[in-house]
Amino acid sequence: xxxxxxxxxxxxxxxxxxxxxxxxxxxxxxxxxxxxxxxxxxxxxxxxxxxxxxxxxxxxxxxxxxxxxxxxxxxxxxxxxxxxxxxxxxxxxxxxxxxxxxxxxxxxxxxxxxxxxxxxxxxx
Amino acid sequence: xxxxxxxxxxxxxxxxxxxxxxxxxxxxxxxxxxxxxxxxxxxxxxxxxxxxxxxxxxxxxxxxxxxxxxxxxxxxxxxxxxxxxxxxxxxxxxxxxxxxxxxxxxxxxxxxxxxxxxxxxxxxxxxxxxxxxxxxxxxxxxxxxxxxxxxxxxxxxxxxxxxxxxxxxxxxxxxxxxxxxxxxxxxxxxxxxxxxxxxxxxxxxxxxxxxxxxxxxxxxxxxxxxxxxxxxxxxxxxxxxx
Numbered sequence: 001x002x003x004x005x006x007x008x009x010x011x012x013x014x015x016x017x018x019x020x021x022x023x024x025x026x027x028x029x030x031x032x033x034x035x036x037x038x039x040x041x042x043x044x045x046x047x048x049x050x051x052x053x054x055x056x057x058x059x060x061x062x063x064x065x066x067x068x069x070x071x072x073x074x075x076x077x078x079x080x081x082x083x084x085x086x087x088x089x090x091x092x093x094x095x096x097x098x099x100x101x102x103x104x105x106x107x108x109x110x111x112x113x114x115x116x117x118x119x120x121x122x123x124x
Numbered sequence: 125x126x127x128x129x130x131x132x133x134x135x136x137x138x139x140x141x142x143x144x145x146x147x148x149x150x151x152x153x154x155x156x157x158x159x160x161x162x163x164x165x166x167x168x169x170x171x172x173x174x175x176x177x178x179x180x181x182x183x184x185x186x187x188x189x190x191x192x193x194x195x196x197x198x199x200x201x202x203x204x205x206x207x208x209x210x211x212x213x214x215x216x217x218x219x220x221x222x223x224x225x226x227x228x229x230x231x232x233x234x235x236x237x238x239x240x241x242x243x244x245x246x247x248x249x250x251x252x253x254x255x256x257x258x259x260x261x262x263x264x265x266x267x268x269x270x271x272x273x274x275x276x277x278x279x280x281x282x283x284x285x286x287x288x289x290x291x292x293x294x295x296x297x298x299x300x301x302x303x304x305x306x307x308x309x310x311x312x313x314x315x316x317x318x319x320x321x322x323x324x325x326x327x328x329x330x331x332x333x334x335x336x337x338x339x340x341x342x343x344x345x346x347x348x349x350x351x352x353x354x355x356x357x358x359x360x361x362x363x364x365x366x
Contacts, residue, residue, distance in 0.1 A: 004189060007295070009295035009298055011291050011292070011294040011295055012292065012294075013296040014291075015288055015289065015291055015292055018285075018288050019285075022285070033355060048269075053337065054167070054299065054337045054339060059337075066283065069247060069260075083295075083299055083313060083339050083340035083341070084337055085338075085341055085350045085351045085357065086338055086347070086348055086350055087347055087349045087350070087351055087360060088349065089337075090351065090357055090360050090361065091364065094361060094364045094366065100356050102354065102357075102359060103351070103353070103354055103357050104291050104292060104296060104340065105169070105296060106292075106354065107289065108285060110354050
């Protein structure tokens with residue numbers, strides 16, 4: 001399971017990577033916004049994307065839309081982990097095809113729950 | 125400054141003045157001088173009047189600029205609130221980390237002490253210095269230690285995870301501080317425009333801020349239609365068929 005973590009704050013990327021390691025996912029890579037993340041997704045065989053929303057350069061929502069628009073990546077499961085918690089934004093993300101949405105600050109349990117839920121749904 | 129008509133009228137007056145002076149008509153000459161002076165005075169007054177009107181409308185435009193009202197009434201107080209929240213969050217993170225560290229250190233110490241204790245007894249066993257009864261005691265101690273080691277390592281992992289999670293403040297406060305920095309830049313822009321108005325006259329170059337991202341929820345600040353917590357997010361998503 002190869003996972004890409006996209007967030008402009010390196011501390012948050014480290015937190016998420018450590019939580020993923022605790023959950024048994026050790027193959028993770030990082031990007032600091034959509035502009036660096038998208039080429040990585042396109043050239044590497046990632047199985048899962050965790051992205052922030054508000055980032056300079058390409059935002060997470062634009063990254064999500066770009067992923068869904070790319071035929072090779074369209075089915076990639078995407079979890080959004082963000083401080084953006086406006087109703088209209090959650091709806092926008094849902095409409096853009098997000099698989100899960102976690103608001104910051106979050107707990108390790110919440111992250112675990114959402115990730116396992118996404119995989120359950122994919123396997124079902 | 126003068127129109128062609130004014131110029132020719134001035135020329136006429138000037139010639140008239142020369143004639144009057146040459147013929148010694150000093151009374152009328154003085155009147156002509158007054159008329160000539162009136163030209164530049166009128167122009168000066170007109171110019172001052174025009175500048176006054178422009179300054180007036182520029183200042184009015186500045187006051188009517190809705191951004192200024194918004195900055196003064198909402199965003200500056202909001203910024204103070206946001207910065208106070210940054211203090212709260214960093215304090216909370218520091219306290220969480222310190223508490224976890226304070227709880228973890230005795231666990232690590234206990235493991236270390238028990239291990240070195242057992243190590244010296246184990247050396248005695250290897251050198252065949254232990255009686256059968258002493259070995260039984262050592263063996264019980266070993267079992268106890270292995271159990272404690274398992275428990276403590278779980279607890280230590282938990283405490284370290286607390287420290288890990290507490291670091292999320294950096295992302296959240298970072299986002300809030302960025303917003304305040306951009307607000308300060310906005311205020312700076314407005315102040316620069318005010319200075320321009322009082323110096324030269326500046327045209328209005330207002331740029332309306334587009335729909336912006338709100339960032340982390342700050343208690344006590346209205347950020348629009350925000351959801352409360354993760355449960356609300358889940359409810360909203362499940363209402364959308366997730």
